[in-house]
Amino acid sequence: MSFLHRHRNLTPYLLLAPGLLYLGIFFVVPLGFLLHQSLQSGNFDVGYAFTWAWGNYWDAIRGYRGHFIRSFEYAAIATVLALLFSYPLAYWIAFRGGRWKNLLLLFIVAPFFVTYLIRTLAWETILADQGPVVRVLRDIGILGQDGRLLATSFAVVAGITYNFLPFMALPIYVSLEQMDGRLIEAAQDLYASKWKAFVRVTLPLSLPGVVAGTLLTFIPAAGDFINAQLLGSPRNHMIGNVIQSKFLELTDYPAAAAMSFVLMAVILLMVALYARAVGTEKLTG
Amino acid sequence: MTAVPATERMPRERTVSRVWSFVKHHALTAYAILAFTYLMVPIAVVIAFSFNNPAGRFNYTWSGFTFDNWKHWDGVPGLRSAMVLSLEIAFIASLVATALGTLIALALVRYGFRGRGATNLLIFLPLSTPEIVLGASLLTLFLNNHVSKVLQLGFWTILIAHVMFCISFAVVTVKARLIGFDRHLEEAAMDLGANEWVTFQKVTLPLIAPALLASLLLCFAISIDDFVVTYFNNGPKITFPLFVWGAARVGAPPQVNVIGSVIFIVAVSVMVANVLVQMRRAKSAATA
Numbered sequence: 065m066s067f068l069h070r071h072r073n074l075t076p077y078l079l080l081a082p083g084l085l086y087l088g089i090f091f092v093v094p095l096g097f098l099l100h101q102s103l104q105s106g107n108f109d110v111g112y113a114f115t116w117a118w119g120n121y122w123d124a125i126r127g128y129r130g131h132f133i134r135s136f137e138y139a140a141i142a143t144v145l146a147l148l149f150s151y152p153l154a155y156w157i158a159f160r161g162g163r164w165k166n167l168l169l170l171f172i173v174a175p176f177f178v179t180y181l182i183r184t185l186a187w188e189t190i191l192a193d194q195g196p197v198v199r200v201l202r203d204i205g206i207l208g209q210d211g212r213l214l215a216t217s218f219a220v221v222a223g224i225t226y227n228f229l230p231f232m233a234l235p236i237y238v239s240l241e242q243m244d245g246r247l248i249e250a251a252q253d254l255y256a257s258k259w260k261a262f263v264r265v266t267l268p269l270s271l272p273g274v275v276a277g278t279l280l281t282f283i284p285a286a287g288d289f290i291n292a293q294l295l296g297s298p299r300n301h302m303i304g305n306v307i308q309s310k311f312l313e314l315t316d317y318p319a320a321a322a323m324s325f326v327l328m329a330v331i332l333l334m335v336a337l338y339a340r341a342v343g344t345e346k347l348t349g
Numbered sequence: 350m351t352a353v354p355a356t357e358r359m360p361r362e363r364t365v366s367r368v369w370s371f372v373k374h375h376a377l378t379a380y381a382i383l384a385f386t387y388l389m390v391p392i393a394v395v396i397a398f399s400f401n402n403p404a405g406r407f408n409y410t411w412s413g414f415t416f417d418n419w420k421h422w423d424g425v426p427g428l429r430s431a432m433v434l435s436l437e438i439a440f441i442a443s444l445v446a447t448a449l450g451t452l453i454a455l456a457l458v459r460y461g462f463r464g465r466g467a468t469n470l471l472i473f474l475p476l477s478t479p480e481i482v483l484g485a486s487l488l489t490l491f492l493n494n495h496v497s498k499v500l501q502l503g504f505w506t507i508l509i510a511h512v513m514f515c516i517s518f519a520v521v522t523v524k525a526r527l528i529g530f531d532r533h534l535e536e537a538a539m540d541l542g543a544n545e546w547v548t549f550q551k552v553t554l555p556l557i558a559p560a561l562l563a564s565l566l567l568c569f570a571i572s573i574d575d576f577v578v579t580y581f582n583n584g585p586k587i588t589f590p591l592f593v594w595g596a597a598r599v600g601a602p603p604q605v606n607v608i609g610s611v612i613f614i615v616a617v618s619v620m621v622a623n624v625l626v627q628m629r630r631a632k633s634a635a636t637a
Contacts, residue, residue: 076460083449083516084471090513091475094486101489149384156381163631166624170617175388177616178395179574181593182609185601186391189398194410226391258370279477287479290576294597304481311485311581321489324482335477 102321112318120322128306128323135302136330138217138292139285142224143232146281147274149225150233154273155266158240165241172233180227184294187223188214191295215297223291231280239273240266275342283331303327392613399606418603425604431592432608434504435573438588442511443568447561449512450519457520458527475517483514484581491582502584510582511575515568522567526560570616 102120106112125132157168175183191197191213201207213219243266251261289304303323310320402413423429457468475483490496491506500506534556538548576590583591593605 073462076456076462079452079456079460080468083453083520084468086449087471087475087513087516090487090490090509091483092471094490095482097489097493098482098486152377152380153384156377160378160381163628166627167621170620170624171385172388174613174617174620175392177570177574178392178609178613179590179593181576181590181597182395182605183391185593185597185605186394186398189394190391192410229388258366283477283479287481289481304479307481307485308580311488317489317492320485324485327479328482331477331479 098321098324101317102325104318106318108315108317117318120318121326124319124322124326128303131301131303131306132326132330134300135286135304135327136334138221138224138300138302139282139288141221142228142285143278143282145221145225146229146232147278150229150236150277151274154233154237154240158237158243169234169237172237173230176230181290181294183227184223184290187219187226188294191219191222214295215300217296217300219295220291220300220302223295224285224288227288227291228281228285231284232277235276235280236270236273239270239276243269271342275339279335279338283335286331287327395606395613396610399603399610401603401606403603418607422604422607425596425602427587427592428604428608431587431589434507434586435589438504438507438511439569439572442508442515442572443565445512446515446519446568447523447564450516450564451523451557451561453516453520454523454527458524458530459532472517472520475514476521480514480575480577481581484510484578487513487578488581502582503586506582506584507579507586507588510578511572514575514578515571518567518571519564522564523557523560526563527557530556566619573612 100114101112103114103117104112105115105117105120153172157165157172161168178186189195193212193214198207198211198213201213202209202211207213247265247269248261251265252258256264286302287304289302289308292300292302292305304327307320307323307327310316310323398411399418400414400416401411402415402417403410404412418424423432453468453472456462457465487506487510491500491502535548535552538552539545543551574590575588576594579588579591580594587595589608593601596602596605
């Protein structure tokens with residue numbers, strides 16, 4: 065005990081040091097390198113030089129405005145769809161699951177243990193032109209005789225929605241599950257209808273879960289490029305596709321770095337605005 | 350839990366509300382069944398197509414049942430080595446990330462110290478950064494002239510990247526389980542003359558073991574599934590998701606579905622076993 069007491073001030077820092085040092089070197093420092101890269105000019109063959117090339121940012125925004133807007137549009141729609149899908153399901157498990165709760169929860173998580181890419185390829189199979197979904201939709205006249213689902217924004221948004229569902233469902237479930245059931249009973253004892261009790265008690269209390277889920281879904285969705293690549297066409301490409309190809313295929317590093325920063329800045333800004341609007345400022349837990 | 354107030358209401362109101370709640374109850378259950386079906390459809394497709402006998406190069410249309418893909422799961426060049434690399438990386442990364450993450454979680458839960466907010470922020474930021482930015486920024490680090498002299502893109506850069514994005518998940522997982530930890534047990538051990546190390550070994554470690562296991566499993570799952578960050582930092586090395594990506598461009602062979610199914614079955618078995626053990630414990634705790 066005496067050892068602990070004497071070194072009480074130092075112990076937490078010793079515990080933190082290795083992990084935080086690691087994150088410092090391999091998360092914070094690389095962001096610095098990326099920032100540095102984004103202000104360079106030149107090309108891959110002659111090499112890049114740091115010139116405070118702010119123009120990279122203007123070029124990124126001007127030249128790829130459509131991709132940026134599309135990314136946030138797709139991510140927003142997918143997030144709303146995921147919320148509408150997940151909330152009732154999480155509610156059902158939390159309040160009707162009984163002793164099977166954990167097993168039911170597993171059904172939500174299980175699909176996501178199939179590798180991301182394989183899952184997305186499975187959607188490619190399902191939505192394929194010769195596939196059952198397209199055939200039925202053509203037969204009942206929703207799609208034209210040569211209408212397709214693949215290579216449309218529908219397919220990309222559907223893929224994104226599916227792929228990030230657990231990020232939405234799990235936080236909502238946790239906030240519903242932790243809820244004190246007596247509060248809802250109290251509302252009903254006071255003659256609130258079930259619906260009113262839900263709107264006035266359950267929903268507000270589950271808001272932290274909704275906020276967390278929305279952020280955890282929106283952020284990866286906005287930066288995604290796999291769904292657009294596998295399920296969409298170049299017309300549906302998102303900013304992630306551009307960053308990826310500029311970095312890895314065209315080796316236009318400064319432009320790609322500038323775009324990454326714009327993406328990150330917009331996301332952080334939206335997160336901040338959203339957190340403020342909803343009033344949950346304790347995101348960092 | 351809603352039955353109590355309902356019995357105290359007027360009879361007619363009660364029947365109406367009972368009919369309404371019956372409808373609502375079952376509407377929600379019906380929805381849940383549909384929702385679960387939707388979640389499972391792609392998985393069913395993956396497993397079904399692992400038994401497909403594709404006519405051409407593309408494993409997109411059903412053309413006959415066969416066990417061949419399972420028997421010759423590594424009949425595709427490169428698949429076995431990709432799988433081995435993925436397992437190695439996931440194994441080491443989850444160990445390292447859990448060790449680092451546990452120390453951070455211990456500090457956060459047990460000690461008050463200056464810089465707590467900044468620490469929380471540093472843990473939160475990697476989780477809220479798009480993967481593509483994580484991958485790209487690490488690549489710019491590794492491509493730097495000074496760094497690339499010591500460290501070439503390959504096994505180590507993949508491992509470094511995976512540990513990096515796993516740490517935050519490890520911290521969050523372990524922290525959640527540490528919060529209910531009864532510190533009196535440790536104090537009791539030390540009052541009884543155990544030193545710090547013995548206390549940690551004999552009391553703390555067994556108590557936080559479930560949290561460590563949860564973190565290990567989560568990190569393993571995230572690592573073995575990662576594509577985006579690895580895609581930026583792999584150099585010449587190919588992990589399983591990268592293999593799938595490369596194969597998808599020319600038509601993924603059904604063996605990919607075999608591996609996908611195996612990973613799925615293993616993960617689900619581990620989780621089901623875990624849930625069943627928990628349920629059994631809860632039951633025996635309730636009867637004891």
